[in-house]
Amino acid sequence: MLTLTSLGGAGTVTGSKHLLQYGDRRILIDCGLFQGLKNLRELNWEPLPVAPSSIDAVILTHAHLDHSGYLPKLVRDGFRGRIHATAATRDVAELILKDSGHLNEKDAEYANRKGFSKHAPALPLYGVREAERALEFFALAPFNEPVEIAGGARLTFRHAGHILGAATAEVEWGGRRIAFSGDLGRYGDPVMPDPEPVPEADYVVVESTYGDRLHDPTDPTEALGVVVERTIARGGTVVIPAFAVGRAQSLLYHLWKLKAAGRLAQVPVYLDSPMAIDATELLDAHRADHRLTAEMCAAMDAIATYTRDVEGSKAISAGRFPKVVISASGMATGGRVLHHLKAFAPDPRNTILFSGFQAAGTRGRAMLQGAREIKIHGEWIPVRAEVDDLSMLSAHADAGELMRWLSGFRRPPARVFIVHGEAEAAEALRVRIGRELGWNATVPRQDQVFDL
Structure with a gap:
């Protein structure tokens, strides 16, 4: 049986x-x-x-x-x-x-x-x-x-x-x-x-x-561009909690498309996740398993500053200039993104942007449901930043x-x-x-x- x-x-x-x-x-x-x-x-x-x-x-x-x-x-x-x-x-x-x-x-x-x-x-x-x-x-x-x-x-x-x-x-x-x-x-x-x-x-x-x-049928590149441009215009930073494998690479693709179209030209992009950096490099090793050409992979790589070391990550959190920060984990359950949330969530000029499913009990779900405080490392952090969700990026x-x-x-x-x-x-x-x-x-x- x-x-x-x-x-x-x-x-x-x-x-x-x-x-x-x-x-x-x-x-x-x-x-x-x-x-x-x-x-x-x-x-x-x-x-x-x-x-x-x-x-x-x-x-x-x-x-x-x-x-x-x-x-x-x-x-x-x-x-x-x-x-x-x-x-x-x-x-x-x-x-x-x-x-x-x-x-x-x-x-x-x-x-x-x-x-x-x-x-x-x-x-x-x-x-x-x-x-x-x-x-x-x-x-x-x-x-x-x-x-x-x-x-x-x-x-x-x-x-x-x-x-x-x-x-x-x-x-x-x-x-x-x-x-x-x-x-x-x-x-x-x-x-x-x-x-x-x-x-x-x-x-x-x-x-x-x-x-x-059903996912929103809006073009994801356009939707991402609108959120980033709105945040940058008020002098803020966009923090994107992203799964290091899958979402981080898709986000780089859409940001590359925006930059190629002449948008976000002066906006620095940081990929602050050693695992996401390594996962992005795996696209070259497994060409048959995705749609991107070698040229597209190289162009995507070129739009972001990759941060592997802790000191570089701390510098991103300390910098108050407008930028886009992609960091794991995707549901804000751990990883470097927690330090960025502590730094950027209290400021209403900034945006916390989710791009994938947020499970019940995660900080991501709590923020999407309107939580005005989240607990990180035993400390309650106020959430005054704009919180948005681009479900079409799932x-x-x-x-x-x-x-x-x-x-x-x-x-x-x-x-x-x-x-x-x-x-x-x-x-x-x-x-x-x-x-x-x-x-x-x-x-x-x-x-x-x-x-x-």
Whole structure:
């Protein structure tokens, strides 16, 4: 009997972990960290319902932290199988996991030094060494070529768009074919390819981040230009919390387009994220996985000042001249952007500009909902800056695009499982699938077991 259990990403947009079990063999699709609300983050410290040593393989759809960030802990706790990923995903995961381990260590050190942690001493979930250990278990798989993995399963990756290396995963196992969307990207995105259709599957596991809404159809380059020009005109700085992989590169693309059109010519742009800088350089290493030419990559690189060292980052925060600062993390949950928010959020001349989904419980969500104070490093920071959101810059498919991808199946699946979405978004997508496609769709609960 083949079963499916969501150990994360069920009823929430974070912590994706979906377990397939056939007999006594187990395959985990994605292995992400929970982020956002405290009760979710605390789950990262809890043991998995199944022993990591009993999992035969992990399939990683892409490298974002909410899909990959639990891998170092999984390995530390006993996993010894292979982690199957595309080549670009493996390279991006190296950046993200090492950075995550580093931030975990730094946050624990900072909490201990400042004494604002409830734990004495504060400990990291994992560190850099454990992240490096997890990378030793990666096994590369190509796009569009089936590969045999543990337990006799067959895996096929297809382009999902979204970020560099991202894939949908089709798993043939136990006489069943299950398609996992991972995170789907946008159709017509200027940087990433369109999500590829999957011909057929008996079961589909689909994300629902934006399952209840459509993105603004406004041209993203124009929308970004309007916000930056408005802020610069009043002598302010635009701070853009951005995911280091995906959003940072798309923002550079749109800023390059604006500068090429003669706009923002004198506006300095800073990319203040070592990981984002490294991720931008990976575009050259994986040309087949995106739409940009070598010339476009070089032109994008040239518009920004790249800041790797801490002193350079501090100088950006100290400078009060108008500028654009792109810095991680994208939901303002950690990283250098927190220092920029402390410096720039209190001034009404400035703008805090979000460009991607903000999960419940994050500082990003709080600011978009009108919070006039945010807590950073144990200190309450007033938010007097303009707060804006350019949803059309999101790397996630909206509800219409999710339906477009689902419509690519040649025959109806027996059931669609809707995951990786907050309750309202997942339920809205379930209703729409039933109404428009006539398919049986279910929103799984955490740890609910389904026979396939």
